[in-house]
Amino acid sequence: MERTFFEWIGYILNHYGSRFLKGTAITLLISLLGTIIGFLIGLGLGSAKKLPRSSSKIKNFFLMILNGLITCYVEVFRGTPMMVQAIVIYFGMQEFMGINFSPTIAGIIIVSINTGAYMVEVVRGGIESVDPGQMEAAKSIGMSHGQAMIYVILPQTIKNILPATGNEFIINIKDTSVLNVISVTELFFVTKSIKGAIFRTYETFIVAALIYFVLTLTVTRLLKMLEKRMDGSKEFVHASSTMPILFLKKPGEKNGK
Amino acid sequence: MENNLIEIKNLKKSFGKINVLRGIDFSIKKGDVSCIIGPSGSGKSTFLRCINLLDYPTSGEIIYKGENVLKNNYNVDFYRSKVGMVFQQFNLFNNMNVLDNCTIGQVKVLKKDYNSAKENALKFLEKVQMSKFIEAKPSQLSGGQKQRVAIARALSMDSEILLFDEPTSALDPETVGEVLKVMKDLAQSGLTMIIVTHEMAFAKEVSNRIVFMDDGIICEQGKPEEILVNPKNERTKNFLFRFIVGESG
Numbered sequence: 001m002e003r004t005f006f007e008w009i010g011y012i013l014n015h016y017g018s019r020f021l022k023g024t025a026i027t028l029l030i031s032l033l034g035t036i037i038g039f040l041i042g043l044g045l046g047s048a049k050k051l052p053r054s055s056s057k058i059k060n061f062f063l064m065i066l067n068g069l070i071t072c073y074v075e076v077f078r079g080t081p082m083m084v085q086a087i088v089i090y091f092g093m094q095e096f097m098g099i100n101f102s103p104t105i106a107g108i109i110i111v112s113i114n115t116g117a118y119m120v121e122v123v124r125g126g127i128e129s130v131d132p133g134q135m136e137a138a139k140s141i142g143m144s145h146g147q148a149m150i151y152v153i154l155p156q157t158i159k160n161i162l163p164a165t166g167n168e169f170i171i172n173i174k175d176t177s178v179l180n181v182i183s184v185t186e187l188f189f190v191t192k193s194i195k196g197a198i199f200r201t202y203e204t205f206i207v208a209a210l211i212y213f214v215l216t217l218t219v220t221r222l223l224k225m226l227e228k229r230m231d232g233s234k235e236f237v238h239a240s241s242t243m244p245i246l247f248l249k250k251p252g253e254k255n256g257k
Numbered sequence: 258m259e260n261n262l263i264e265i266k267n268l269k270k271s272f273g274k275i276n277v278l279r280g281i282d283f284s285i286k287k288g289d290v291s292c293i294i295g296p297s298g299s300g301k302s303t304f305l306r307c308i309n310l311l312d313y314p315t316s317g318e319i320i321y322k323g324e325n326v327l328k329n330n331y332n333v334d335f336y337r338s339k340v341g342m343v344f345q346q347f348n349l350f351n352n353m354n355v356l357d358n359c360t361i362g363q364v365k366v367l368k369k370d371y372n373s374a375k376e377n378a379l380k381f382l383e384k385v386q387m388s389k390f391i392e393a394k395p396s397q398l399s400g401g402q403k404q405r406v407a408i409a410r411a412l413s414m415d416s417e418i419l420l421f422d423e424p425t426s427a428l429d430p431e432t433v434g435e436v437l438k439v440m441k442d443l444a445q446s447g448l449t450m451i452i453v454t455h456e457m458a459f460a461k462e463v464s465n466r467i468v469f470m471d472d473g474i475i476c477e478q479g480k481p482e483e484i485l486v487n488p489k490n491e492r493t494k495n496f497l498f499r500f501i502v503g504e505s506g
């Protein structure tokens with residue numbers, strides 16, 4: 001009996017729907033965690049690259065070494081394919097360090113390190129795009145460099161780099177597919193094995209394509225909404241209603257809601 | 258000597274080969290209001306920035322409470338919290354509303370508890386007539402409003418001295434007055450201030466000392482009536498002459 005295209009799709013969804021869902025969940029989990037951890041790596045190392053030179057020669061020497069190490073990390077991970085990184089890290093850890101992570105954990109580690117390398121440069125650029133006057137104002141009220149970064153510079157940096165981070169997330173959703181080389185049961189791996197079971201390459205991968213597309217589209221939309229919310233409303237409340245009575249209440253004036 | 262709040266001795270600053278400040282001696286008494294005038298590029302901003310160490314002097318001494326703040330291991334951050342700065346471009350923290358701009362330093366640097374920080378901030382925001390705007394973000398304020406908040410932010414740190422670098426130069430003409438008024442009130446309340454400005458009438462009215470700077474040195478200083486009406490130094494005369502011609506023409 002020959003099925004039509006749509007019948008095949010229906011058949012696949014019926015019999016393998018839950019496996020597709022599990023694959024999708026793993027893909028989302030790895031790309032989301034990888035993006036978040038990579039973002040944090042980027043924030044840390046990107047800020048480290050912007051540490052001010054100190055008056056002590058020894059400190060400056062260590063700063064130079066630190067900078068060099070960060071640059072090496074960035075260049076190596078941006079200059080090699082993630083598929084190769086996955087194999088080297090996963091099997092390297094097994095062979096030389098005797099560490100046996102599950103493929104999923106290994107996948108999260110690999111995507112995090114890879115994303116981190118890209119985010120370092122994004123964060124550095126984001127910090128540089130904050131008006132230098134902000135740092136000067138923070139210093140002028142006595143904040144240390146660290147306080148100025150945490151309370152003034154990085155919040156503005158994060159807002160600046162949110163679009164780039166979202167982009168990284170979307171790239172990760174698609175690129176986790178290379179993790180099938182270390183047998184992570186993400187969406188691409190699942191699709192391949194379903195294809196192997198029913199010998200319908202075209203229809204199986206159409207389903208995978210649709211799922212990837214819906215994922216990235218949804219994430220794009222969500223990020224747009226988040227960006228809008230971070231821009232905040234254009235209005236502000238005049239403070240008369242929230243001010244302590246001590247300061248504002250004039251005789252005969254009522255306190256607001 | 259004893260009642261000098263800050264005493265500056267032979268202060269020099271160079272950027273690479275350029276000597277921007279070439280030996281400045283200057284002392285500030287409590288309650289002094291000094292206005293610094295001088296042509297663009299003469300080193301006025303650099304001088305102010307050296308006083309609160311945003312630019313680190315190349316050599317010289319800055320004595321504050323009997324200690325040279327340029328010596329090794331001096332707590333620079335603490336010193337900066339006592340020497341407030343108001344910038345030409347306001348530099349309010351863009352990620353915070355007006356109230357947070359005025360409390361963050363008190364809480365994080367002075368380690369005050371939030372409620373007393375807030376009370377203190379509201380006191381100064383009231384003083385600059387910005388207490389209605391505590392919820393506003395800097396981007397929602399006019400230039401004059403931003404500058405008044407910036408002044409309140411500096412005051413909230415209970416600074417002993419406030420440095421102003423051309424505080425009205427980036428403002429629309431119609432909002433210059435409101436900022437100058439706030440500064441005048443502060444001067445009359447006894448706050449110690451150093452103001453770089455081109456507002457000669459204002460300088461004459463509020464200051465008890467005018468300092469004329471040119472080419473990295475202080476050429477002449479004295480009471481407003483001496484310097485503005487009867488300058489002795491040729492360069493001061495030229496500058497003021499050009500200034501008056503420029504203003505009327």
Ligand SMILES: Nc1ncnc2c1ncn2[C@@H]1O[C@H](COP(=O)(O)OP(=O)(O)O)[C@@H](O)[C@H]1O
Nearest residue numbers: 272275277295296297298299300301302303304
């Ligand atoms: N960070 C810097 N690097 C190099 N040169 C500088 C720097 N800051 C100021 N200068 C130079 O110092 C001189 C004095 O500048 P400034 O203090 O801003 O003068 P003013 O405020 O009187 O106009 C100018 O020639 C300026 O180019």
Ligand SMILES: [Mg+2]
Nearest residue numbers: 301302303423
């Ligand atoms: Mg200047």
